[in-house]
Amino acid sequence: MNMGCPFVPQVRKGRGAGMLVRSDVISEISRHVQSMTDMIFSIKMRLGVEKPTDWRDIIGIINDMPLSHLTIHPRTASQQYAGELHTDEFNRLLEQSTNPVIFNGDIESPSQIDAIRESHSELNGIMLGRGLLKRPSVIAEWYQQREWTHAERVSHLLDLHEAIFEHYSKTLTGGDAQILSKIKPLWEYLGTEFERKAIKKIIKANSISGYRIAVMQLA
Ligand SMILES: Cc1cc2nc3c(=O)[nH]c(=O)nc-3n(C[C@H](O)[C@H](O)[C@H](O)COP(=O)(O)O)c2cc1C
Structure with a gap:
């Protein structure tokens, strides 16, 4: 409840x-x-x-x-x-x-x-809640009792993003605009590990291909 x-x-x-x-x-x-x-x-x-x-x-x-x-x-x-x-x-x-x-x-x-x-x-x-979106590896890091490197954390975060993106692509029926409007707000949290400029590019993308390119540039 x-x-x-x-x-x-x-x-x-x-x-x-x-x-x-x-x-x-x-x-x-x-x-x-x-x-x-x-x-x-x-x-x-x-x-x-x-x-x-x-x-x-x-x-x-x-x-x-x-x-x-x-x-x-x-x-x-x-x-x-x-x-x-x-x-x-x-x-x-x-x-x-x-x-x-x-x-x-x-x-x-x-x-x-x-x-x-x-x-x-x-x-x-x-x-x-938000902590897990900002740092999706946090629970795995805690279980391992080892803080992951920035590169490890980013790789894990991008894997999560990929899974969510795929899920939205398969399940949303409102086209690219709907996928983008659902996934972009996540970057308020997913974006904390990255430079503001790179995240702005993602938020500004108005096509799926532009969005994918901007996300790829984070890796
Ligand atoms: C975007 C967003 C959506 C949320 N939606 C719900 C919700 O539907 N039900 C709920 O109980 N809490 C919801 N919360 C609150 C979180 O579950 C949590 O109680 C709150 O963010 C504090 O925990 P955190 O600092 O770990 O994020 C939401 C929080 C955010 C930021």
């Missing part, structure tokens, strides 16, 4: 992260979850809408639900995707949750994975 989306029009309607301050709705959902024993649920949520303490009013209801896991992005909806992570509140929530907890937010390197695991032994997992 997505109680993490901070998109303002949704939050205003009490959806996504907006649900965090609707304990009546969460109570009703909880009753359904408890009765649907043939399904497994999980929740992804923020700490609150305006306040990082909003979660305190609903954690009891959440604890009544047998979740596979509860993933926490310790920001408020109004923070969107930047600003301080409320680690103190996260730690309190971790103590109070009876469900397995997964941490999410701003993890971008193998050493950050180690640091969060060392400081929070009670965690049941770590989730990466």
Whole structure:
């Protein structure tokens, strides 16, 4: 259940992260979850809408639900995707949750994975979003306990890009313009390892062949 989306029009309607301050709705959902024993649920949520303490009013209801896991992005909806992570509140929530907890937010390197695991032994997992797009090799690097060279990371990133490009080419039916409009926004994250000029060329490409040439020049 997505109680993490901070998109303002949704939050205003009490959806996504907006649900965090609707304990009546969460109570009703909880009753359904408890009765649907043939399904497994999980929740992804923020700490609150305006306040990082909003979660305190609903954690009891959440604890009544047998979740596979509860993933926490310790920001408020109004923070969107930047600003301080409320680690103190996260730690309190971790103590109070009876469900397995997964941490999410701003993890971008193998050493950050180690640091969060060392400081929070009670965690049941770590989730990466943007960090994984910026550095797709990060999990492999962590497993190997070795930071990869720039060339290794780039090669891995370009392999991922190739797989996504191929997938879009096979599955999208709206032609080249649709493929380009779907794949280009990824470069906001994939592009962090490269020079700004090279990424601009990719974003500006208005044909598949121009796009492919610009991407190839990164290797
Ligand atoms: C482009 C984008 C789309 C996202 N879409 C969703 C979504 O559909 N559902 C969700 O729970 N979180 C979504 N998120 C939030 C991420 O799952 C994650 O909680 C947030 O980015 C913080 O983690 P990170 O720093 O590892 O990226 C999205 C984030 C971004 C940047």
